[in-house]
Each structure stands twice: as C-alpha cells, then as structure tokens.
Amino acid sequence: MSDTHNTTPTRFIDGGGIKYAYRRFGASSGTPIVFLQHFRGGLDNWDPLVTDGLAKDRPVILFNNAGVASSGGEPANTVADMAKHVLTFINALGLTQVDVLGFSLGGFVAQQLVLESPNLIRRLILAGTGPQGGEGMDAFTPAVAQHATQAIPAVENFLYLFFSPSTPSQAAGRAFWQRRHARADQDVPSSRAAMDAQATAIADWGAVPKFGRYEQLKRIRQPVLVVNGRDDIMVPSVNSFILQQHIPHATLILYPDSGHGAFFQYSDLFTSHARLFLESDATD
C-alpha cells in the first residue's frame, strides 16, 4: 500500500542551494500533480479527501515555496520569483511534465509558471483565484485582512475566510478543519517574514495594469479547470468567470453556498470533477 496524505513523510530536496520541503504520495504512474498553496499555508493546509482522492490515479506532490513553513531560503515577494522557485523545484525532482493545482496565491503562481514554462505543464486547476489585476483584487477588506493576518490562524479565521456564513458551509468548514489536523507531525507555521513577502506579492499581482488587462490569459494553451465558491470574499468569484472567458480552453465550475475554500467544502464532488477534467480528452 502506498503512502497517503497523513502517512507520507515530509521530504526535502535541494534546488539552487535552497532546501525545499515537499510531500509525495499516491499512484506511482500517471502525470504528477503539484499543489501550490495559499497565503501563509504550508503542507497541511490541504484537504486529505482531495489529495488522497486525486492520488488514486496519479502521484500527488505538495510543495512549500522558498521561505514558507518548513522550506528553506528567503521568501519571495513577487509572483514571478515564486514561479521560479516552483520551476527550480520541479527540475530538481527530474520531472518533465506535470499537472498543477494552484489555490489562491498558488493560482497566481500557477498562471505565471504556465506562461513562462508552457511545455512543463499538461493541465492546470485554478481554485479560488483570479487573473493579474482582476476585479477587487488590489486590496483585502479590513475584515478579511484582520482574519488573514492573525499570528496563529484559528478555526474561526478559516471559517470566516474560506466558507460561507450558512450553517451547512460552516459545518463543512469545521469538518475540513478536523481532516486538515488529522496528521500527527504537522508542518511548522510560516514566519512573519513569509507573510509580509507574500502580502507584497499579492498586492502587486492585484494591481490593475494600465493596459493589456487579461491579455496574457490568451497565451495559456493548456486545458484549465477554474473552480471557486459562489461568494469568495478573498478573491471575488467574478474573477473565476473572467479567467474562463479569457483563457482559450478553460472550464468553469462555481459551487453553491460557498466561498474561497469551496473545493474543501465539496471535497468529494470536486475530486470527481477534477478527475473528469484530468482524465478527459484534450478537447473535453
């Protein structure tokens, strides 16, 4: 029996002098899928139902960018530099083609990576994210900023940021919180310096460009699956629609009564959708 989300060891690999932390588990064959994490998140900020669900048919690789949680190096303060670290890491693993799932900030990095290294990426899943200079992405609301920058993020912060206020969504959030803490040896928290560097990168990515808004999305040639909740208060959901309308071959799925963390709220359904996407013909 192969490793699972909760049993696989944390591994380290050297790339360009940086010791990147990652975990790898699941099937031994198939195109590996690399998970790129949200603001401040480490290796445990994923839903084991999603990662183990996708790992049935392919290797799953969870990754901490430089200076984030257990990874070494200095945290990057631009999305472009974060994408360079991902490329260095994938090269260090000796992989020549991967799928990528990018969540929130990780979705910004995924877009940058696919634009710069198109031959490396087979398919892309963008969750709870948006294009460079998207709608309402230049700043968090004060309430979001407060919840997102707590020294020790608590369940209440995630319930506010990732789920809708409804009873079913909040209950799904608490269930996710249990699953996400089921692993014994949890990753270390990200530093204050990592948070500050990432906040700089997010603000920079969110600024509306003077011209050519959304133009670079047309250069993404891969099949892309865009998913989000109906009411994302961190990256407004309309940005998922905008991504789908501008990327030449993108499918959009928006889930009901949910927010930024919709793919954790609907973990089984999302996993089914993601597997259909990853396994479909190129024209599907």
Next chain:
Amino acid sequence: MSDTHNTTPTRFIDGGGIKYAYRRFGASSGTPIVFLQHFRGGLDNWDPLVTDGLAKDRPVILFNNAGVASSGGEPANTVADMAKHVLTFINALGLTQVDVLGFSLGGFVAQQLVLESPNLIRRLILAGTGPQGGEGMDAFTPAVAQHATQAIPAVENFLYLFFSPSTPSQAAGRAFWQRRHARADQDVPSSRAAMDAQATAIADWGAVPKFGRYEQLKRIRQPVLVVNGRDDIMVPSVNSFILQQHIPHATLILYPDSGHGAFFQYSDLFTSHARLFLESDATD
C-alpha cells in the same frame, strides 16, 4: 431491454383537452426528468447521448409544448402559459415529483414552473438559458435572427447558432447533427405559428423589468445546475453566471470553446456532470 431515445414510440396524452406529444424511456424507477425544448425544437432536437446517458438511472421524458411540432393545441405566446402546459402535462402523467432539464426557451419555462409549482420539482438543470430580463436577452442580433428563423433549419444554421466557429466545435456540431437524425420516424417540424408565438414569448421574457431584476431567482429553493458554453450568441453566457449568483443553491459549469449547444458538444462530460448533480446529496 428498455426503450431508447431512438426506439421508444412517440406517445400522446390528453390534458385539459390538448393532445400533448411526448416520449418516455429509460429506467423504470428513479425521479423522472422532463426535457423542455428550445425555440422551434421538437422531440428530435435532443442529443441521444445525453438522453440515453441520463436514462440509465431514471425515466427520461421528452415533451412538446402545446402547438409545437407533433403536439396539439394552440402554441402559447408567453412563458407563463407554456409553464401551465408543462404542469398540465405532468399532472396528466400522474407524476408528483420530477426533475426538469430546460434548454434555452425551455429553461425560461423551467424557471417559471419551479417558481409556480415548487413542490413538483426536485432538481433543475438550466442549459443555455438566462433569467427574465437578463443581459442582452431583449433581442437577437440580425445574424442570429436570420439563422434561427429559416423555414427549414439546416445543419449550417445549427452549426452557427449552437457551436463555436472553431474546427473542433464545428466537428462536434456535425457529429451531433448525425446523432440527432439517427431516429427513423422524426418528429414533424414546428409550424410558423409556433415560431411566431415562441418569438413573442422570448422577447417578452428578455425585456428588462423596471424594478426587481433577478429578484425572483432568490425564491428558487431547489438545487440547480446551470450549464452553458463559453460564448453563447443566443443567450449570452454571462446570464449563466448571473443565474448562479442569484439562485441560492446553484452550481455553474461553463464549457470551453463552445456555444449555446455546449451540452451536446460535450455530451459525455455533461452527462457525467449531470449525473453527479442529480445523484449528489441535497447539500452538494
């Protein structure tokens, strides 16, 4: 072996003095799903891959509204009256709960029906459609109007109206056209009077209301699946996003490189998505 899309006979049932044409096939148990058709379409304007795919797990019922194709009676010229005919028909069949798939005009009728008879409907699929008074729904462009009103609609008209101009989408459209004509005894075409009445209903539904735009969508309590292509030139795709944002429990799926007939272009993938939706828990 049960009937299929191509082998099941056309049946007629009397409701309120009108002889409604329909076809019923598929599994004998499960919540029946009633298909409501687009502008001018009859019993053959569906994709057998979709109807037979869904019929594996439930009865499928295709229906011609009053005065449309082989149905008797006068064609209704309001969406509200069309919904009354659907209700009369479902009552005549003795069904107390159904799922509904409404395509384009059929999606307008499905929304009206669920608002007026909420206890009758379990789940709703809205394909290539939009809300009352949606964006760009008050008139067809001249090119769309020309293709949509030909005396004898030809493959070129459907390729233009239902598919994107790309080579893969046009090829998918031609494959659909073959499938849709595979049945030997095709339904009769709709009359000119039916077209005129439906055009009146569509223009009326598309007019932007003076106040309360989209308000009635909040009263739909059922789980809803909204699907469309990325670039629908008949009912602009943004209306699918609007439906999802205003209906309390709606999932949105937009397919890439496709138009009004996206769920025929991606018939297998759509069938998988629809089955996941129809079979999921109420909170999924």
